[in-house]
Amino acid sequence: MKNLLGSGNPYIWLTAGMLTICLLMISGLTVLIMVNGFGIFWPRKIVQFTLLDGEVILGEIAKRESVPHQKDAYRTKVKVGNRDVYGMDFRWIDNADIVSQTYPVHALVFERREWGNLYGFLHGLRQNGGVKPLKPESMASLLGESHALYKKIRYIAKKEIGNINYRIEKTRLELKRLALLQPSEKIQKRVAEVKARMEHLEILYREKEDTLAGFYKKAMEKEVVVLLADGREKIVPVFQIIRISMPNEMGVFAKVGFYIAKFWEFIWGEPREANTEGGVFPAIFGTVMMVLIMSIAVVPLGVLTAVYLKEYAGDNFISRLVRISVSNLAGVPSIVFGVFGLGFFIYLFGGGIDKLFFSETLPTPTYGTGGILWASLTLSLLTVPVVVVATEEGLSAVPRAMREGSYALGATKIETLWKVVLPQATPGILTGTILAMARAAGEVAPLMITGVVKLAPSLPIDGYFPYIHLERKFMHLGFHIYDVGFQSPNVEAAIPMVYTTTLVLLFTVLILNLTAIVVRNKLKKWYNRGAL
């Protein structure tokens, strides 16, 4: 034993254990997110429980666990849905209370635009006070009709009315601007013109509203009657239904198809019900756009600093100062950058821009409030060190011989740098940019105070001049996680969505990082060859 301790082997094993714990933590976390994130769209069987007291419950099994402080007692968490009927999505039942557990073939899941899922059996179509029997198969055409209608309504509401609103807003601002000018006959004429245009627009707006109301009325005409597990009947307008499925009847292929459809909707769809359902497309779009703007800002600054440090600065006070600044930028908490962004970019800079160029909309701020531009600039300060470090690495990998060859041919320093060194260091710059993007994509705290919102009414890019709206607020995957997981009214029902969002974010960050590593390794090999 003494020998064993003396050899130090147990201690080595202990340190190995620490590394193992690290590895297990990472893999555990990844597996946890993957299982929870990938799992949620897989159609689960609908179970019908009959309880001891005769109650019948229909739903999906969400979780099964042992009852604390009781031996061999288990309980089941059932997602019963029907939030508008039962008031809650989940129910705990003691396994001891279950009399029978069946999987009814005709049980249906109705995915609705509001109130979450509905579990039940299709009874029929409501018509003139009576109920006409309806087969689940014939629902498809009904749904097709209602989806077409939904698209039409959305087109009118978003595109046409949006367009009119945009023009009304412009006209209103023009009126305001005219009111600020010195009154003269010419201007008065102009005011009258603009007012006439405004009236015309308002008439148009009212017309569109009427059309919309008509469509809505039409949409609400068809209703299906659904039989709930406890025998109650629930009337659901077809228009409310997004999709119906019969998971107990599905084969593997049908399930895969369903899964893909759901995942597709998740990536490309818009969020519904306070972000707890639907998709995350606006958040993905916001994240990507923010990261792109950020990289436009960060790359020049980072590369200049790296070139300065590597090529121009000797070992003097300034270069040491720059080095310490870079390491400090990496170490300063992100929230401090956020605070700086709020005070400097938004209030000082944005407020100034508003006063100069957007005085007609004041006191409503245009640039003087959080927006995608300010958030991106804030993050670009935060990610400078990442670009600097990677670019420096790329620059040091450029062989000396290349530079010397260039100088020998009579090139100046900048010519050498521009034509020889920088092209060789491009992979390094690329690595840095990708790593900076990964860092920015995952950062949330500074964004929370510089322009991220839980639900942005419109994307930062749209069809109205000037097409790219840098002052707009945006959605972000990371903030989406925080908001849905911690601020939403129905956290329990939202958690699966949060896991999937987390998965998307995790994959984005991991893929960016892996790309960076691959690029870096390629670069190393490339130079090794080049040196030979």
Add this chain to the structure above:
Amino acid sequence: MKSKKRRKLADKTAYWVITLGGAATVVVVFALFFFIFLEVYPLLQGATVTKETTSALPGKAVLLGVDNHQEVAYAVYNDGTIAFLSLPDGGIVKKHQLTGLHRSSATHQDTTNIPSYSPDLQGGEETNSLKTKMQGNYLTSVSKDRHRLILGTNDGQILTVSINFSESFDNGKRTVSPEITEEGLILASPESCGIISAVSRRNEGTTVTVVHAANGRLILIASEVEQALFGAGDKNEIKKDITALVIPYSRDQSLLTYFRDKRTSPLSFLSEGKGGKSWPDTSTVSHPPIYATETEQTDKIEITALALDLFMENLYIGTSSGEIFHINVSDRNNPCLTEKIRVSDKAITALGFLLGDVSLVIGDAGGGVNVWMQVRNEGSPSVWLLRKVHTLASHGAPIVEIDTSQRDKGFVTAAADGTIHLNHATSEQTLLKFATGAQAFTLCLSPKADGILVADAKGRLRQWHLANPHPEATLKTLFGRVWYEGYEKPEFVWQSTGGTDDFEPKLSLIPLIFGTIKGTIYALIIAVPIGIFAALYTSQFLHNSLKIIKPVIEIMAALPSVILGFLAGLWLAPCMERIFPAIIVMPFFITLSIILALFCWKILPVFGKGWCRHGIEALFLIPFIIGAVYLSIRLGGIYESLFLDGDYREWFSNILGLPYDQRNALVVGVAMGFAVIPLIFTISEDAMSNVPNSLRSASLALGATPWQTAVRVVLPTASPGIFSAVMIGFGRAVGETMIVLMATGNTPIMDWNLFNGFRALSANIAVEIPEAPQGGTLYRVLFLAALLLFVTTFVVNTVAETVRQRMKLRYSKL
């Protein structure tokens, strides 16, 4: 071919552009610091006078008031005139003669006993001239209850007048027009003797007025309008003489007859009144022995000041002997003396309530200004006693007037020598002192607390515009213990916003700093050993074919903290709550499993040969550690029932006195440890694997075992790198926002308990800054919090970076 000149110029330009670009980083860091500092700086500034104007008043005013925007001021005169004047140009806008005063003058005529109204009737000659001018009755006392003026006359009447300012906008220009409503007359003193002072409060139909008449009587008048379904409802009025509660002996013998008539003795009167807050049972407060000490107190005590709170419950009476009588008038029929306390050696000359009507400002004849409030007595929680909570700078002369702000806990005091102080109670600071040079005056603080108006005896109205943006933030309130309203003792509290307008912001950063330190320490306790040991193993013992592990852990550093926070808050916290006993036994089982693995390695012949050489221990351990974790979860329940009485939460709170919260510091420690481990790992691994090989080879050649080499040679050589790794890890943990935001309850409590939450500086900024108005005190205090974080991490990072640079230099020399 470009000319040589142009090429040279391009070279030169590039040099400057790149140098400036390089310096931009330095600029950014300095800009960060200076900009945040600039936003914090105004916090440290006191109040300043921005503008001083003087205008003429028609005569000598006894009371002043002003509208919200300091555009129209009013002055009340002894003869019952109220003059409104526009402050920008000094012209009289409106004049109003109180009709109530004249009506009463027809019925009463009693000028034999002219009481003196202290500030303005001291002016000898002028008083006489004023007297001769006056016809009929005149005002002898004035006081304010927000928009209501309570005017006492020389014939024992109380007039209440309410003054409102209505604003109208025309073409973006504001016009303020005053409205006066006379609300009627109360006959307060049946003997028609003048009124020395009167205070009144009104709330939804209930009015309570306390009058001190020239005959020495103190009379409580309460009227309640009962809301009826139809019509105006009944008016219920109670008139009560409460002199006996304060003064045992009155020069006016009619008082005694008053009591005799009522067939009650003052003593029984006292013993009855035990409603409301109960009697203090400490001996410090003596029962007022009304008649017992009559002989020694004869005609010494005189009522000098009155104050009634907004809730119409507490009446404070200041006397010439420096005592405060606290009378509970919540039961209008049986007001009772609840406390009598000596607050000063000198006579009390002025009383006033701070916003919220909890704290009482007391000014005495010696110029002392103190803030007192009722504090729950330690030991007997039902007893509330008056305690001195704040002391402000004193004046050199008796305090004549106190006016309190309607915005914050600020107030203005004026002394007889003409000095004016602007004070703030919470921060215990006198923000502004100035001398008016005039002796007799009346003053008012504007409703937004941004101006002081003073009328002096010569009929001048002087107005000072104030800039007093951050009175509540001083070094003391930010970092020291402060005695807040409703607290038993001075404490560190962070509570920046409250539900009511009269909320006292509590801006102590100490609980937040404490929270940050707590989270950081727990994170480092978890991260430092794991990070450093894993790095040691990776750099010294890990097989070369497994070096791929390093980038894996680097990727771990790239994990967004929002993911860690989400998992910590919504997965780890509930999970840990369920299996907590297993967490306690887990380290033990993991150690055991490592020892077990070691023996397996030794015993099984396969290992140690071929691919299974040393260097793959970390992989070999995986099943063992998973097994240990599984086993500890399975056995956690048994452990709980054996050692923790079956329920760990109760056991912790009963035996150790530690309540268990779901989102606690341990969860944060683990999650933040997760974020910090890769940082510490990468930097210290770099340092260790860069230790020159010659050193290691020498050590091994001398016969040291690999472990001895690692501990005695590699670790000491790499210690600066490890130090900087820990420092950088510390910096990261200090500033980490999302994890602490999501995985703690964000309650600003100061408690080292591992099982409850905390609120960190960073999370606090993230939560509160979106709601903080730009330029406000909270906004700047949050910037200060950011500055603290910046400075801390700046120092830590600079030290770490310098140490690392030195180490690199040393390695290159070896």
